[in-house]
Amino acid sequence: MIRFIAGRLLSLVPVVLGVSFVAFLVLQLSPGDPAQLMLGENATAEGVAQLRREYALDQPLPIQFGAFLLAALHGDFGRSFATRTAVAPELLRRFGNTVELASLAFGLALLLGVPLGIVAAVRRNSLFDHAIRLVVLVFVSVPVFWLGILLIYLFAVTLRWLPSTGHDKLESFVLPTLSLSAYSLAILVRMTRASMLEVLAQDYLRTARAKGLRQRVVITRHAFKNALIPIITITGLQVGFLMTGAVLVETVFAWPGIGRYLVDALFGRDYPVIRACIFLFSVIFLLVNLVVDLLYAVIDPRIRMSG
Amino acid sequence: MHKRARLGPSTTRILAPLLTLVILVVACGPAGSPATPGATGGAAAGAPVSGGTLTYGQNFPIQIADPHNQKGSADHAIFFNVYDRLVELDQQTLQPKPSLATSWKATSDTSWELKLRTDVKFSDGTPFNAAAAKESLDRAMNSASAKAFTGNFASVEAPDASTLVIKTKTPYAQTIFNLGVGQLSIVAPSAMKQGNEWLATHAIGSGPYLLTEWTPNERFVLERNPSYWGPKPYLDKIVIKMLTNDSSRLAALQSGDVDVAVAPPAQSVKGLGTDANLAVVRSPQVSVWFVMYNLQDPVMRNLKFRQALNLAVNREALNTQACEGLLRTATSWLPPESLGGKETDPGVKLEYNPDKAKQLLAESGVNLSSVKLSIVPQVPLCGDPVILAIQEDLRKVGVASDIVKVDAVTANDRYQKGQYQLGPQGWQALDPDSSLRRTWSDKGPFAYPHVGRPDFESKIDQASSTLDDAKRYGLYKDIFKQMLDEAWFMPVFYQMTIVAQTKKLQGIRYFPILGTPLFGGAWLSK
Numbered sequence: 001m002i003r004f005i006a007g008r009l010l011s012l013v014p015v016v017l018g019v020s021f022v023a024f025l026v027l028q029l030s031p032g033d034p035a036q037l038m039l040g041e042n043a044t045a046e047g048v049a050q051l052r053r054e055y056a057l058d059q060p061l062p063i064q065f066g067a068f069l070l071a072a073l074h075g076d077f078g079r080s081f082a083t084r085t086a087v088a089p090e091l092l093r094r095f096g097n098t099v100e101l102a103s104l105a106f107g108l109a110l111l112l113g114v115p116l117g118i119v120a121a122v123r124r125n126s127l128f129d130h131a132i133r134l135v136v137l138v139f140v141s142v143p144v145f146w147l148g149i150l151l152i153y154l155f156a157v158t159l160r161w162l163p164s165t166g167h168d169k170l171e172s173f174v175l176p177t178l179s180l181s182a183y184s185l186a187i188l189v190r191m192t193r194a195s196m197l198e199v200l201a202q203d204y205l206r207t208a209r210a211k212g213l214r215q216r217v218v219i220t221r222h223a224f225k226n227a228l229i230p231i232i233t234i235t236g237l238q239v240g241f242l243m244t245g246a247v248l249v250e251t252v253f254a255w256p257g258i259g260r261y262l263v264d265a266l267f268g269r270d271y272p273v274i275r276a277c278i279f280l281f282s283v284i285f286l287l288v289n290l291v292v293d294l295l296y297a298v299i300d301p302r303i304r305m306s307g
Numbered sequence: 308m309h310k311r312a313r314l315g316p317s318t319t320r321i322l323a324p325l326l327t328l329v330i331l332v333v334a335c336g337p338a339g340s341p342a343t344p345g346a347t348g349g350a351a352a353g354a355p356v357s358g359g360t361l362t363y364g365q366n367f368p369i370q371i372a373d374p375h376n377q378k379g380s381a382d383h384a385i386f387f388n389v390y391d392r393l394v395e396l397d398q399q400t401l402q403p404k405p406s407l408a409t410s411w412k413a414t415s416d417t418s419w420e421l422k423l424r425t426d427v428k429f430s431d432g433t434p435f436n437a438a439a440a441k442e443s444l445d446r447a448m449n450s451a452s453a454k455a456f457t458g459n460f461a462s463v464e465a466p467d468a469s470t471l472v473i474k475t476k477t478p479y480a481q482t483i484f485n486l487g488v489g490q491l492s493i494v495a496p497s498a499m500k501q502g503n504e505w506l507a508t509h510a511i512g513s514g515p516y517l518l519t520e521w522t523p524n525e526r527f528v529l530e531r532n533p534s535y536w537g538p539k540p541y542l543d544k545i546v547i548k549m550l551t552n553d554s555s556r557l558a559a560l561q562s563g564d565v566d567v568a569v570a571p572p573a574q575s576v577k578g579l580g581t582d583a584n585l586a587v588v589r590s591p592q593v594s595v596w597f598v599m600y601n602l603q604d605p606v607m608r609n610l611k612f613r614q615a616l617n618l619a620v621n622r623e624a625l626n627t628q629a630c631e632g633l634l635r636t637a638t639s640w641l642p643p644e645s646l647g648g649k650e651t652d653p654g655v656k657l658e659y660n661p662d663k664a665k666q667l668l669a670e671s672g673v674n675l676s677s678v679k680l681s682i683v684p685q686v687p688l689c690g691d692p693v694i695l696a697i698q699e700d701l702r703k704v705g706v707a708s709d710i711v712k713v714d715a716v717t718a719n720d721r722y723q724k725g726q727y728q729l730g731p732q733g734w735q736a737l738d739p740d741s742s743l744r745r746t747w748s749d750k751g752p753f754a755y756p757h758v759g760r761p762d763f764e765s766k767i768d769q770a771s772s773t774l775d776d777a778k779r780y781g782l783y784k785d786i787f788k789q790m791l792d793e794a795w796f797m798p799v800f801y802q803m804t805i806v807a808q809t810k811k812l813q814g815i816r817y818f819p820i821l822g823t824p825l826f827g828g829a830w831l832s833k
Contacts, residue, residue: 029371031717031720031721032716032720034718036752040380040744042377042456043752045752046454047451047454047455048451082370082379083523084376084378086504087784149554149558152562153558154554156332156562156564157562165548165559167525167550168526252552252554254548257523258522264524267714267715275688
């Protein structure tokens with residue numbers, strides 16, 4: 001097990017390196033001169049040349065990449081072209097904001113979604129099941145920014161119960177969390193329900209009931225545990241998605257998160273920020289995948305034995 | 308086996324549309340918000356009241372507090388309230404007026420002498436004097452961002468504590484004007500000692516407000532400067548909130564989370580007018596929005612073809628229909644509030660005449676059936692409908708076109724490479740010299756129109772070095788007349804700063820340059 005984890009952690013390095021290098025290449029090939037963008041309308045030929053020298057933009061690509069890696073090892077991701085301040089602290093701050101929101105949203109989705117999915121599966125085709133499936137259909141189809149604006153207009157503008165935007169108070173968390181959790185909730189309910197239905201049809205459950213076990217024990221100990229694998233897969237995907245950019249929610253609610261940080265940087269060709277975000281995201285995705293694989297082994301002894 | 312209640316298909320058929328209806332009703336709720344119950348009427352005018360906190364909802368990001376390394380258009384909101392400049396540009400004419408400098412004169416063709424105030428201190432108590440001004444200007448001269456304004460400065464000397472001498476490389480009429488832009492704000496030497504990274508998020512200036520909080524991309528706080536040398540500002544505190552999404556910024560205003568929302572979407576302005584607590588303020592901005600022509604393109608080189616295009620588009624209709632009448636239609640290159648805007652207007656009549664356009668098209672010799680103009684737009688203040696309306700107006704006179712939608716940076720790249728025929732876009736137009744050099748000169752880093760006329764370049768140089776105002780304005784007038792007569796571009800709009808704010812807010816000025824808010828004279832009535 002230890003060797004497995006160590007091996008996976010080691011393989012992180014070449015993957016992150018590769019992804020970072022591809023990002024470098026793509027930025028280099030895309031139109032737009034960052035030095036000129038930094039100066040905007042007031043750019044002069046002299047000014048652009050000066051900035052290119054100051055930011056080492058006139059260096060060949062391998063040298064720029066090498067410098068980036070060397071600095072990254074020390075936790076230095078350079079200075080943003082836009083704000084001229086260090087990227088690393090701002091990156092962490094924004095990431096922290098996103099993690100706050102993402103954890104709350106996903107926690108809500110998980111706590112509500114999985115039990116609802118189980119009940120919907122167990123009470124298949126009941127009024128409850130149909131109601132759940134309808135709500136799920138709505139949540140999966142509704143664009144998240146539309147939902148966000150809707151919630152703002154209802155709870156902030158009309159009812160004045162909650163603040164519309166921002167990140168300052170405890171109440172500020174409510175609306176963004178609700179908006180962000182809607183899609184994940186829907187996916188989790190669907191996945192759980194589908195997975196449970198598949199398991200509920202299995203023969204060994206009939207055996208369990210025949211043994212005289214109570215329905216609740218049958219569901220939780222036997223059915224649910226076997227249904228967990230696909231749910232964990234989906235959870236991993238959702239966590240990755242939420243961590244790296246609930247951009248639309250962040251934009252609508254003026255939530256200073258990492259999604260918007262990256263998108264703004266992309267539009268402004270802020271290379272240091274883009275590179276740092278992609279570096280961070282690749283690490284996150286790889287770690288999440290590792291955790292998911294480990295959870296499989298924990299849940300399912302068959303995987304543990306063979307792996 | 309127990310019986311479970313089954314939900315028949317008929318029940319589902321009722322539930323689904325019912326739920327949809329509920330959602331629609333909630334979603335399509337009233338566009339404007341009801342007035343806060345129990346809100347006080349609020350004095351319409353009356354004596355200014357001291358005190359209070361203003362919450363300001365900003366749309367474009369504020370990137371940096373360091374004026375000499377200015378990045379975003381919204382950064383000026385900090386520069387103009389926390390720092391002073393040697394001169395202050397007049398709200399209506401942009402003519403330089405005394406500020407930290409009390410008077411100035413040209414002592415030779417390339418030398419200007421300014422007399423400075425001696426009673427000003429920076430917010431940390433250090434004195435403002437000629438040495439401080441020199442240090443600040445030197446830093447600006449070394450910075451890439453301010454080169455557009457300091458490019459012609461050769462040196463700055465401080466012969467004594469209240470005299471500053473600026474020498475230019477070549478005779479430059481706009482030397483004093485340039486000292487009034489945000490990028491040449493006077494930064495305290497004590498602040499400059501703290502280094503570039505400190506200055507990116509902090510400030511020590513001599514302006515009416517202090518910068519007390521800087522949370523990147525979120526929140527910026529200004530507080531009254533107790534030792535300000537000018538009239539005491541009324542507001543205690545200004546909290547600037549970053550709200551880049553148009554809808555949520557508007558919602559924040561309507562829910563009371565902010566007192567001011569910059570640039571509300573054009574379509575929402577009418578609805579805002581019915582709200583008893585809110586007012587929509589329109590203020591001229593010295594920026595222009597026009598259709599640029601690629602003057603090197605084989606089709607666009609044709610004079611009559613371009614003149615025809617200029618006759619084909621109904622600007623007034625664009626304004627009233629797409630922009631709710633909020634903007635102003637352009638009559639020249641420079642807006643009237645820019646430096647010399649009125650004096651340099653050649654008075655060329657721009658008419659909407661599709662019949663004459665068709666006639667000119669026929670005379671131009673261009674085979675219309677083989678022409679499909681590529682329009683690469685930067686989106687205007689009122690959104691995509693303006694571009695579509697232009698396309699439609701052109702179609703009505705028989706000119707087909709294709710709209711190529713790319714992001715702003717890629718659009719600029721296309722302009723630079725000449726991969727476009729029509730380029731609707733916006734530019735600042737503060738003064739004749741910088742606007743011509745930036746947008747039109749082939750020697751600049753942009754050169755989007757690809758003018759390709761050396762005599763044009765020498766005309767720009769000649770005008771900028773003519774120190775006599777009347778002569779210089781005459782030269783610019785001739786330049787603009789040629790640009791308009793020969794249809795080098797299609798003037799469309801002069802920009803307006805549009806702000807929705809609480810009626811309680813009085814005395815706020817939106818500076819013509821980029822609509823920068825000047826909080827110095829603003830106050831909140833009770």
